[in-house]
Amino acid sequence: FLDGQGLYSPDDDVVILTVHNFNKEVMRSPQAWLVEFYNSWCGFCQRFAPSWKALATDVKGWSDLVRVAALDCSVDENAGLCRELEIMAYPTLRYFHENYQPGPQTLGVVVQKGDDVVSHRHFLIQRLVAEQTEGRGTMYPNLLPYIHSDISHLFDSTPVGTQYAFLIIEKPDTYLGAEVALDLHKTPSIVVRHTFSNNTGLLNNYAIGRLPTVMSVDRSNNYQLLASSGSRQEIKTVIANFLQNKHLRVTDESPKQEIFTGKWLDVEVPDMSSLIQERARQALKERIKLMGDVVFQMDLETALRYSLKHEIATVKMITGEKLQVLRDYLNILRKYFPFGRGGQLFLTELAMKASTEQVQGSDLAEVIRRAEQEDSQVFSSPQQWLACRGSSPSYRGYPCGLWKLFHYLTVNSAERNINNNRANPLEILDVMHGYVKNFFGCHDCSQHFQEMAAKREMRNVSSLDSSVLWLWMAHNEVNKRLSGDQTEDPEYPKYQFPLKERCPLCRNNNNTWNLVEVLRYLKHAYSNINVRYIGSD
Template sequence: MNCWHLFVLTFYISVILTYAAVVPDNDDIDKQGLYSKSDQVVILTNKNFDKKIYGQNNAYVVQFYNSYCGHCRAFAPKFKSLASELESWKNIIKLAVLDCSVEENNEICRQFEVMAYPSLRYLHENYIKSNANVGDKLQSTDSADKLKTQLINKIQSEQSLGRLVFVPSLKIAAYSDFNSALKPFPKNVLYTFLIFENDNSTIGSELALDINDYEHVTLKRVYDTSELADVAGVTHFPGLVAVSSNLESTLLTPQNPTKQNLQKAINIFLKSQNYALPLRKISSEESLINSNHEKSQSLDSDVVYYNDLEKTLKTSLHTEIPRHKILSGEAFEALLQYLDVIILAFPFRGKLKEFVTDLHKNLSSRNQWTGSEVYELVKQLETVHAPVFISNLDYIRCKGSQPQYRGYTCGLWTLFHTLTINAAQKPGNEAPRVLKAMHAYVKNFFGCTECSQHFQAMAARNRIFDVKENDKAILWLWISHNEVNLRLAGDVTEDPEHPKIQFPSVTQCPECRLPRGAWHLPAVYEYLQRVYSTIKIQDARTAAAPSSISNLDIGLISLFLIHRLWREMQLLN
């Protein structure tokens, strides 16, 4: 190697080393689950959680959610709206999200004892990692404004505990003159805005937080009954007065004193004083459907794909069941029941049955497990029985047009329809066992809390535990599935490319409808047998479904429910 080559080599090595030294590790995630970086939330993962959360100068509101949870999908636009509105609060409090449906995030969700989705936790500044530190619970609400009010109340409470000392005080007081009102503020404050309001109003607190990044400007809440209101000439409330450092006052109350109009009045006044307002990031709502989005492949909706069943089973074992910090009592029995019906009626292939059987045997050796122990056991047995799941596992029929649609929820319905049909092909009346296992699973493990509550209420109303025979179990699940579809049709969680219909459609099963649109139940029963039995599942057994049923007795299925559904479906048609 000559001197020139050595020089070039040395130069490139130095450039590479210099570049590596100056480029920091990027802990920011662009997109995961229901959120992207453009939503102005911090996307947390198992890799960046500790660094982002603990020991920070700002507080956090963390939403623990599950991307296949319908309630979480409906809540996401509200949380994004709040994040956009609180963009100016980011040096005080940041909004963050963590997707508990992502397997790698499961341990954090367990640590924070997240048992319902979405779960909002407030974590104060300088938060310390500890098993006992799981944050303060906040209530998910139906609007960004209600969430904001809840946060304001929380900040006021935190200040009363001596925290958030760097945040403008949200206390309200009475004053007799401008001098006493301004006296506590430092000399570098050019303008103080006084908001005259009652103690229950949150407008002043919200404005104080909204303008917290205005340099040399502050805001103070004053009782509307204060003597200073008369001195300032405030006659209707909330009232707004600007006071300069030399105690010169300007009445700014707009005719319609909403929060937006009051802030606008503040900005107009400051601009008139040649004050440079801080630049704010202007956010635009991300389009729900990208113009270049490739349409989902049209699949035969009458086919059950093994991928959908297997991915659903894997998700339940990797993310849903292990989220429990402790598995004992009712939840542990629900896990064993679930594995029982999987062993009984899942259309296994390869080494999957050996894996599930071994898992059930190991779990049955004790009556209490931690979620992390269950997860580690699942991973260990997957290695012992490898390969258990096929590579590149993804949904096929249950794949949504976008990641937030369908997926696991579709897979779970498909799984339990399949288990019910296949259990009915066993000797005796085994299908009702599947319904009981499904009820226990949804109650204890299903990641959407609101969905679980709806299902439990429906199950009680439709007398799930009265179902004792195979044919009734199959039809009970079909009726219940259609009832859920009817409730969620047109909901924000509905995939626009896969609308929730009363299935089977006339196209899928013409013989399933009577002339006036009512259901022909024997034909529906045959349709369900035809679709969910193993004959159409890849690598499945070839046992044929019975071509007809005799003496179909649906007496234990709620006649009221059937009558109601018939009427609703006739109206739909």
């Protein structure tokens, strides 16, 4: 039941970073690093991963200059590092230049996210050009546009053995020249430069009409307009053919790396203990399914632990609106979370920390670390998912647990304040809104939720029962949007909650909702007395 497998595997070209190798790899490195900080449970990160892998493969030939990497902030042991690096939204892309020095300001530079491999590559090149403008990135080929109107400066500052220069003339805001220069940077005896069509002097001097154009130039300034063509690959082929005629060869292959997989046995010996564990898991899964819409203490505690450790204590310094939201969050947890005495004392200690003008995430992390020690009697269960466990580690887990936690809180606030006319109907929803806005690591989800709160007039909710129903309705709206999405766990397809067979009365004959019955069902499913411990039926 252990989670924590990330979205990337050693078979991908993405370098997997962790707290253990981050400093060793990234700090004082001869290469630059482009690192994605992500959360394996975040749907946006899951949708992002294929294009990130594609980028790593696409620019594999540049890996002696810049490495494409990823670090999973949802893994417990990486949380402190993500806090130090002030990663507040997922995924976040940061560029760490070559020879990056460790120190208090080792945050790297944020790089814009693209939608696909092409836009990722363009944003990376924008960063590399900025690096060279700022005087770094000297290991890269010259990526700054050639500014002269004649070709006589193409060999300036090139190594003595450079025999040919290739000048790519292209439209502004295109990246072909830089891409080809990077792709061919290992080819000895050539230099690739680019200029844009707004270098009108050069265009006029050499009668260049079509774009992009590739021009070859030798040391004696003899030049030739090579066949112009559009794509990165086509231009490389043009250059390769030219060089072949001169008995030279393009070198764009990365040196082959032998990856040791550890598989030297021809026969796979089944691990009996893992087979037995797998059977036990299947049996437990079936049992949980049969139990229906019940809430497990283990899921609530695991969600709470994750939220405190990975979303709150990862903020370096909590102040202002965030601090107020934290206080309110701890306040409702102290009122309604199904904790014993140890847990109550733990929440009180956190609340005391949060009562000062500002609180450091690391101070909270220390309180949590002590609470997680075996003899502390705060948590009743190991940090594992039960009903929120997905069919693979990247499915379900934390977002499932967070929904359940807030449904549980709305229902328990309604139950406990049944005779309290003065209770605030937004007691839980306001905190959830603040939490999702300020701490929830899935940036996309947070945006959607805030938009939905505005569109569906969350602030007009006028009773605690309506707040239970508002959250149910909001969650169903998200379920509808995500039904069939690639982030959906195939074993747990999204549906409109509750299922008809679980609550036949919840739907009217015309398939509209019977809200009185839905409320009754929610109050039962998320009631305090129905919280199950593993082993209890």
